[in-house]
Amino acid sequence: MESAFEIVAEPNRRAILSLLASSERSVGEIERRLRMTQPSVSKHLRVLREAGFVESAVDAQRRLYRLKPERLEELDAWLSQFRRFWSEQVDALERHLDRMDRRTQSKEKTRRKK
Amino acid sequence: MESAFEIVAEPNRRAILSLLASSERSVGEIERRLRMTQPSVSKHLRVLREAGFVESAVDAQRRLYRLKPERLEELDAWLSQFRRFWSEQVDALERHLDRMDRRTQSKEKTRRKK
DNA sequence: TCATAATATTCCTTGACACGTATATACGTC
DNA sequence: GACGTATATACGTGTCAAGGAATATTATGA
Numbered sequence: 001m002e003s004a005f006e007i008v009a010e011p012n013r014r015a016i017l018s019l020l021a022s023s024e025r026s027v028g029e030i031e032r033r034l035r036m037t038q039p040s041v042s043k044h045l046r047v048l049r050e051a052g053f054v055e056s057a058v059d060a061q062r063r064l065y066r067l068k069p070e071r072l073e074e075l076d077a078w079l080s081q082f083r084r085f086w087s088e089q090v091d092a093l094e095r096h097l098d099r100m101d102r103r104t105q106s107k108e109k110t111r112r113k114k
Numbered sequence: 115m116e117s118a119f120e121i122v123a124e125p126n127r128r129a130i131l132s133l134l135a136s137s138e139r140s141v142g143e144i145e146r147r148l149r150m151t152q153p154s155v156s157k158h159l160r161v162l163r164e165a166g167f168v169e170s171a172v173d174a175q176r177r178l179y180r181l182k183p184e185r186l187e188e189l190d191a192w193l194s195q196f197r198r199f200w201s202e203q204v205d206a207l208e209r210h211l212d213r214m215d216r217r218t219q220s221k222e223k224t225r226r227k228k
Numbered sequence: 229t230c231a232t233a234a235t236a237t238t239c240c241t242t243g244a245c246a247c248g249t250a251t252a253t254a255c256g257t258c
Numbered sequence: 259g260a261c262g263t264a265t266a267t268a269c270g271t272g273t274c275a276a277g278g279a280a281t282a283t284t285a286t287g288a
Contacts, residue, residue, distance in 0.1 A: 001275075009123035010276080014192070021195050027235055040277070042236055047275095061234045061285045069199035076197065078128070079190050081135050085183035086190075115245080124246080141265055154247070156266055175255045175264045 004074045007051045012036060013044050017067065020054060024066035118188045121165045126150060127158050131181065134168060138180035 001007065008014055015034050019025060025033075031041045045065055048054045053071045056063045115121065122128055129148050133139060139147075145155045159179055162168045167185045170177045 003123075003125065005119070005123045005128065009117075009119045011117065012276090014119065018195060021199075028233095037278075038235070039237080039279085043276080046236080058285095063235070067196070067199065069196060072193065072196045073200045075189070076193050076200075079186065079193065081132060082181070082183060082186045083190065085135075085181065086187045126246090142263090151248075152265070153249085153267080157246080160266080172255095177265070 001047070001051075004051070004053075004071045005078075007047065007053060007071070008075065010044070010047075012040065013048060013053075016041070016044055016048065017053060017072070020065060020067040024057075024064045026059070026062040026064055028062070030065070115161070115165075118165070118167075118185045119192075121161065121167060121185070122189065124158070124161075126154065127162060127167075130155070130158055130162065131167060131186070134179060134181040138171075138178045140173070140176040140178055142176070144179070 008017070012034070016030055019030060019033060027038065027041055027045065030036070030045075031038050034041070036044075045054065045056070049056060049065075051071060052068055054065045055068050056065050058064075122131070126148070130144055133144060133147060141152065141155055141159065144150070144159075145152050148155070150158075159168065159170070163170060163179075165185060166182055168179045169182050170179050172178075
């Protein structure tokens with residue numbers, strides 16, 4: 001279980017990572033938000049920590065876990081070889097629209113993605 | 115084994131997908147290029163096909179496998195929630211440099227990534 | 229020091245899946 | 259129609275990781 005892919009293959013771990021994307025959390029918070037048992041949360045956090053996806057800080061009895069993005073970036077890097085398949089046509093258009101968006105953010109032109 | 119993540123968790127399958135990123139291939143080509151046994155290739159291709167990552171076309175006795183990018187796009191979509199973590203600062207700069215690059219491609223300014 | 233809260237760890241069981249070997253199926257050629 | 263090539267499938271086996279229950283550890287506060 002070394003590769004970043006195997007780590008994120010587990011649904012509960014993906015849920016934890018998504019949760020930590022918004023802000024750092026204690027084990028108990030994760031437990032309640034994701035409706036997982038405490039040992040399960042701790043075990044998954046251990047895997048994530050040892051794999052370098054998260055890091056923890058001691059806060060009294062609690063431990064606060066926060067995201068470390070490097071390993072996720074690996075996934076992104078691997079995916080980059082395929083990105084042309086879906087961004088080929090869209091690419092130029094997207095960039096253009098994004099730029100328009102930034103320039104007209106006040107006008108609320110209601111361009112919603114997908 | 116339904117999620118796209120579980121599918122790409124397997125190293126040999128990732129290798130196959132990477133290989134198919136360059137061009138479509140027959141089973142035998144994959145077998146030789148990746149030094150895998152033929153049954154292993156066939157089994158992984160079956161998994162990839164049933165999961166929608168590849169599709170096959172009959173060519174005499176051969177079957178040519180080619181990439182179907184939709185499922186990979188799922189991974190990209192999931193990753194998007196984290197992308198800000200590593201592209202926040204770099205983002206604007208990257209775009210800028212990329213544009214510069216395109217405009218000065220003849221001059222070879224030697225900007226290497228990382 | 230005792231009680232309680234928060235988190236980590238251990239043990240056990242179970243299921244999934246990747247592999248190898250062997251065999252089956254399909255196609256093309258003589 | 260027999261043979262060779264290309265690919266698919268079946269079967270048996272070993273490994274490994276996830277889950278549950280119980281217990282251990284660490285910190286806090288009275």
